[in-house]
Amino acid sequence: MGDVLYLAHIDYPFSKLTRSGEYPYTWKLEEVLLNQSLERPVTSGISATCGYQYYTCGSNRCCCVYDLNQTACLCYKVSAVDCNGVESLASDAMCITFRYPTDWVEGDSVTFCWFARTGAEHYNVYRDSAGYYGFIGTTCCNVLCFVDQNYEPDMTMTPKENWDPFKDGNYPQTVSLHQQRLWLGGTRDAPTTVYASRTGDFESFRKSRPVQDDDPIEYLLASGSIDTITWLKSFGNLFIGTGGGEYTAASSGATLTPEDVSISLQSAWGSKLIQPLLVGAAVLHLRRNGSRVMELAYNWEADSYVGQDLTMLAPHMVEESNIRQWVFSSSPEPRIWAVREDGVLLCCTYSREQSVYAWSRHTTNGKFRSIVCLCGDTEDIIMMVVERELGGKTRYFLEKFAPSWKSTMDINGAIFLDCAVVVLNESGDTTIRSTALQYLIDANVDVLNVGAPETAKVVREAEGAGEIQLEFGEIGPVVVGLPYTSVMAPMPFDTETQGGSTSGLQRAYGRATLKLHRSIGGSYAATENSWLENREAWQNATFYDIPIMPDNWSEPVQPFSGSVDIILPTGQNAETGFYLKQDKPLPFTVSAIIVDADFGETSK
Numbered sequence: 001m002g003d004v005l006y007l008a009h010i011d012y013p014f015s016k017l018t019r020s021g022e023y024p025y026t027w028k029l030e031e032v033l034l035n036q037s038l039e040r041p042v043t044s045g046i047s048a049t050c051g052y053q054y055y056t057c058g059s060n061r062c063c064c065v066y067d068l069n070q071t072a073c074l075c076y077k078v079s080a081v082d083c084n085g086v087e088s089l090a091s092d093a094m095c096i097t098f099r100y101p102t103d104w105v106e107g108d109s110v111t112f113c114w115f116a117r118t119g120a121e122h123y124n125v126y127r128d129s130a131g132y133y134g135f136i137g138t139t140c141c142n143v144l145c146f147v148d149q150n151y152e153p154d155m156t157m158t159p160k161e162n163w164d165p166f167k168d169g170n171y172p173q174t175v176s177l178h179q180q181r182l183w184l185g186g187t188r189d190a191p192t193t194v195y196a197s198r199t200g201d202f203e204s205f206r207k208s209r210p211v212q213d214d215d216p217i218e219y220l221l222a223s224g225s226i227d228t229i230t231w232l233k234s235f236g237n238l239f240i241g242t243g244g245g246e247y248t249a250a251s252s253g254a255t256l257t258p259e260d261v262s263i264s265l266q267s268a269w270g271s272k273l274i275q276p277l278l279v280g281a282a283v284l285h286l287r288r289n290g291s292r293v294m295e296l297a298y299n300w301e302a303d304s305y306v307g308q309d310l311t312m313l314a315p316h317m318v319e320e321s322n323i324r325q326w327v328f329s330s331s332p333e334p335r336i337w338a339v340r341e342d343g344v345l346l347c348c349t350y351s352r353e354q355s356v357y358a359w360s361r362h363t364t365n366g367k368f369r370s371i372v373c374l375c376g377d378t379e380d381i382i383m384m385v386v387e388r389e390l391g392g393k394t395r396y397f398l399e400k401f402a403p404s405w406k407s408t409m410d411i412n413g414a415i416f417l418d419c420a421v422v423v424l425n426e427s428g429d430t431t432i433r434s435t436a437l438q439y440l441i442d443a444n445v446d447v448l449n450v451g452a453p454e455t456a457k458v459v460r461e462a463e464g465a466g467e468i469q470l471e472f473g474e475i476g477p478v479v480v481g482l483p484y485t486s487v488m489a490p491m492p493f494d495t496e497t498q499g500g501s502t503s504g505l506q507r508a509y510g511r512a513t514l515k516l517h518r519s520i521g522g523s524y525a526a527t528e529n530s531w532l533e534n535r536e537a538w539q540n541a542t543f544y545d546i547p548i549m550p551d552n553w554s555e556p557v558q559p560f561s562g563s564v565d566i567i568l569p570t571g572q573n574a575e576t577g578f579y580l581k582q583d584k585p586l587p588f589t590v591s592a593i594i595v596d597a598d599f600g601e602t603s604k
Contacts, residue, residue: 003018096110123144132158136151163205169188172184173229179234193218193229198214214257219261291318320344344367365418412450419481432478440459497599509568509570515562516588518589520558522588523545527579559587
């Protein structure tokens with residue numbers, strides 16, 4: 001299954017993308033053809049043998065002396081099974097008139113034969129009993145006849161009949177795997193119906209008569225309204241998202257069966273047509289209009305799954321533009337990465353156990369278009385498709401996040417640039433020329449030159465490679481990439497005093513203490529405007545460098561960990577706040593902010 005990806009879309013046939021062979025692999029996109037197997041066998045003959053040993057009869061009828069009351073019609077079918085255990089449709093029935101099975105005596109038998117079917121590993125034989133066919137035995141691939149010596153038909157194993165709920169353009173729009181079945185739903189003609197394949201055979205929807213536990217499932221969500229199924233997710237039970245609510249499908253036993261399915265409404269927020277995320281003990285999904293991220297987690301007091309809005313304190317993150325794709329990475333920190341339709345990347349640091357839901361917004365010189373999370377050796381790998389305008393052309397880049405900068409790493413070669421490449425300066429020259437810089441030709445870039453930042457550089461084309469001029473040359477790694485600016489605007493500080501809450505009162509910040517971890521550079525600015533109304537106001541603010549000095553004046557600045565005091569020149573204002581900024585390709589980690597605030601008596 002790791003080499004097959006199923007794709008569902010309401011306007012296109014149900015398809016799959018398969019990978020085969022060795023790297024660089026062979027990829028194939030094809031329509032899923034349901035109920036594929038060997039061709040059904042063709043019968044060749046049937047005969048009966050009487051236990052009285054007078055004679056053996058053929059021609060579909062046997063007459064035994066002293067037993068002329070032979071009015072039972074015995075019918076048989078056979079199916080072929082391939083090496084993967086996939087069973088074909090059963091042959092047409094072949095019948096013979098003989099005595100009732102309850103009247104058989106020792107020596108009575110019926111011999112049923114068929115022609116060989118190429119690819120068959122063995123054959124299953126069935127006999128009619130009260131209108132249904134039950135399994136009576138099997139033969140290996142080179143044995144093409146079966147002698148029935150009055151075996152009891154096993155009605156828990158019956159021949160299969162074709163069923164295709166997605167024919168005539170009735171395509172599903174969502175797909176998932178649960179309890180060894182392939183689940184689909186949200187079709188054009190039955191938008192509120194969920195379907196499941198046979199157990200262990202994802203592309204088979206063949207039914208048995210009578211119905212067996214491993215048969216395909218069809219279930220209609222009777223909610224009182226036509227709420228199209230938007231997603232399916234396996235999480236203990238099967239979770240079903242619709243335009244009107246979220247459901248779970250359970251059973252009284254261990255597994256879901258055609259006759260044991262119970263679907264219960266868990267929340268009524270409604271879901272968007274985007275696959276949900278499984279995070280710890282919760283299911284995260286987008287609300288129907290796509291402007292809210294909902295957490296669906298089990299609540300012991302309510303004895304059900306309860307929805308919670310994770311964007312309650314940061315609605316602007318998703319109200320400006322809806323989320324089009326998202327992933328979850330658990331290492332090194334649990335984070336949700338979401339690509340908005342306008343090309344902005346959102347990040348939510350998520351820890352349900354610690355009640356942490358912290359959102360941030362990430363922009364780049366271009367637009368984020370797609371994202372995926374891969375499992376790495378030490379931490380998850382986040383890869384993205386980014387649309388950029390470079391060299392006067394629109395280009396699409398496949399990029400990935402650099403590994404997190406750990407405490408054991410040196411500043412040399414640290415990557416804090418977008419679309420970055422690391423080039424080794426082996427000669428110590430001030431001119432760096434490399435084919436690795438070709439994709440950045442004519443781009444305005446920043447450089448981390450062996451740990452020292454250099455800004456406002458341009459990559460030029462030179463002899464089929466990219467070339468950049470440095471301010472100084474030194475042997476070591478040179479990081480070249482597109483610059484970005486990180487800005488933090490803390491929420492207005494409020495507390496409870498003897499006179500009540502400070503919310504809305506005039507305030508001024510005289511001093512703030514920043515607790516930094518392995519940081520270099522950074523700056524700060526005061527503001528008396530509401531950043532909530534204009535989040536880009538920081539561009540017009542006056543910033544001051546954070547005083548981080550080298551140990552010795554002749555040495556470069558090393559990453560600093562500790563407390564730094566800054567003075568905030570602000571006046572009394574109810575909207576007083578401040579910004580922290582890092583616009584150089586250097587690390588800047590703030591672990592805590594302690595402010596010295598002076599509150600006024602009134603809000604005006």
